[in-house]
Amino acid sequence: MITKADILSEIARTAKANGGVPLGRSQFFASTGIKKTDCGRYWARWGDAIREAGLTPNKLKTPYPDDYLLERLATMTRELGRVPTSPEIRLRHHRDKTFPDDRVFDRIGRKRELVAKLIAFCQQRPEYDDVLGLCLSANLPERERGDSADSGDEKEVVFGYVYLLKSGRFYKIGRSNAVGRRERELAIQLPEKAAAVHSIKTDDPPGIEDYWHRRFADRRKNGEWFELTARDVTAFKRRKFM
Numbered sequence: 001m002i003t004k005a006d007i008l009s010e011i012a013r014t015a016k017a018n019g020g021v022p023l024g025r026s027q028f029f030a031s032t033g034i035k036k037t038d039c040g041r042y043w044a045r046w047g048d049a050i051r052e053a054g055l056t057p058n059k060l061k062t063p064y065p066d067d068y069l070l071e072r073l074a075t076m077t078r079e080l081g082r083v084p085t086s087p088e089i090r091l092r093h094h095r096d097k098t099f100p101d102d103r104v105f106d107r108i109g110r111k112r113e114l115v116a117k118l119i120a121f122c123q124q125r126p127e128y129d130d131v132l133g134l135c136l137s138a139n140l141p142e143r144e145r146g147d148s149a150d151s152g153d154e155k156e157v158v159f160g161y162v163y164l165l166k167s168g169r170f171y172k173i174g175r176s177n178a179v180g181r182r183e184r185e186l187a188i189q190l191p192e193k194a195a196a197v198h199s200i201k202t203d204d205p206p207g208i209e210d211y212w213h214r215r216f217a218d219r220r221k222n223g224e225w226f227e228l229t230a231r232d233v234t235a236f237k238r239r240k241f242m
Contacts (some may be wrong), residue, residue, distance in 0.1 A: 002034055002035075007038060008049070008052060010028075011049060014028060014032065021058065022055045022056075024058065025046040034090065040216040064100055066117070068106060069100055073114075074128050077134055083134065118135050123215075129235055130238060136211075160175060160176060160201075161177075161205065162175045163175070163197075163198070163199040164196075166194065166197050169227065170225045170226065171225065171226055172226075174209065174224050175208075175209040187220050197236075198233075200238045201240065201241045212236065
């Protein structure tokens with residue numbers, strides 16, 4: 001029969017071999033051959049056995065805050081130049097144990113929901129402006145776009161442009177189906193010479209135009225015209241596709 005002294009001795013021995021950290025209950029039973037019923041004769045809880053062996057029970061891990069997870073994901077997105085996949089996150093965790101496992105990110109949601117939360121995270125933090133662009137251009141699986149999985153009708157994606165036009169000290173943010181055409185039309189109507197600064201290709205011109213209008217809302221002067229800073233212009237010009 002396994003005695004209490006036998007179990008306490010094994011708890012101390014395995015903890016010493018584990019760098020002074022006591023093993024979890026399942027790991028202890030698997031590595032020593034001692035059974036749960038053996039411990040059950042002496043202690044109601046595994047933590048009580050650990051304490052009697054003169055050790056401190058391991059604390060349960062608390063869940064990572066969402067902002068911490070999104071910050072780690074944003075950093076990895078920047079490194080890769082795209083939103084990482086679950087296998088890539090799993091590999092990162094395998095190489096760096098301080099990086100959360102892919103199953104931890106599953107708590108936030110599937111990839112579409114995860115990207116949406118990452119976008120919201122980056123929108124509140126100018127230092128992740130580049131990551132925001134990568135998220136907005138992320139290619140999500142068709143089933144996560146809301147398309148029918150067995151639908152045989154595929155609509156052709158029509159691209160347009162959201163452009164930045166400068167006239168005097170003001171900038172216009174607008175959209176067009178043909179890059180350059182709308183800018184030329186406006187240039188004819190304006191009293192000062194207008195110059196095209198940059199255009200962003202997109203499959204959602206209204207949505208992307210609205211994003212920039214909201215982002216620069218505090219700089220709006222009239223309609224689609226804004227008084228932007230050099231930093232604002234640089235942020236817009238970083239986008240090639242959204």
